[in-house]
């Protein structure tokens with residue numbers, strides 16, 4: 001199903017959407033959904049070659065696409081990327097903070113720098129993006145959407161670094177909703193479940209862990225990048241004009257029963273490896 005078969009193709013015409021991590025996976029799926037509904041999109045990540053390939057695909061939807069490289073850990077680079085977005089496409093009405101880093105590692109083997117690296121990308125990076133985008137969002141009375149995960153509230157073995165970062169993101173999101181509501185800015189998170197054909201899922205849920213994911217997802221399938229793109233469209237659209245400070249879980253119900261079984265599968269994998 002294409003989102004433009006349900007919603008008007010002009011829903012985001014003339015609007016600018018800025019997306020970090022937009023060169024691949026979930027964030028590219030989000031970009032595709034907004035572009036399908038008329039938005040001009042800026043996609044931002046470290047890898048310009050990957051962004052250029054994604055931009056070529058997105059341009060086929062008929063609107064402006066700006067690939068712009070920046071490491072979200074670098075506030076000056078993020079500010080420059082957002083300034084270029086504003087200069088070329090106009091001020092952002094929607095900012096999606098989706099750039100993330102992750103790997104599987106047991107807590108006792110994780111180096112302090114490994115922990116810091118993921119927190120820097122996910123949490124500090126999300127603050128950098130929201131902070132640098134504030135003036136544009138104030139101008140457009142726009143919406144900022146963070147990409148969180150169920151690990152923010154359910155412990156998941158081998159994910160102490162990412163879990164801490166995602167919990168911090170959701171906490172920050174609620175504070176921004178509180179502080180920026182007076183400017184008409186809404187802040188929300190999406191917590192995706194396991195999304196097929198993405199780097200994130202292949203990094204954290206290979207082999208038997210994937211069997212456990214499928215066995216503990218009530219809707220019985222992996223998610224798609226469109227599932228997440230559609231949730232982002234909802235949150236950014238006038239349909240959600242009174243929705244702020246919340247986490248929208250898009251995981252087929254996995255979080256309702258997934259944690260314990262996944263943890264057992266992850267521990268079994270570690271036992272095999274040692």
Ligand code: HXC
Pocket residue numbers: 100101102103104105110111112113114115117118121149151156159162199200201203204
């Ligand atoms: C243990 C590791 C590690 C691993 C890196 N480190 N990989 N430790 N196991 N597999 C440690 C390194 O040893 C180093 O610490 C520190 O982390 C920094 O590593 P670098 O490689 O120098 O960092 P960098 O080049 O900045 O790369 C960041 C990265 C990388 C996160 C490590 O994987 C990356 O860039 N990923 C981006 C794409 C990505 O991960 N996407 C998936 C997101 S999925 P020392 O002490 O040695 O210096 C997602 C889903 C969440 O977010 C929800 C899941 C349920």
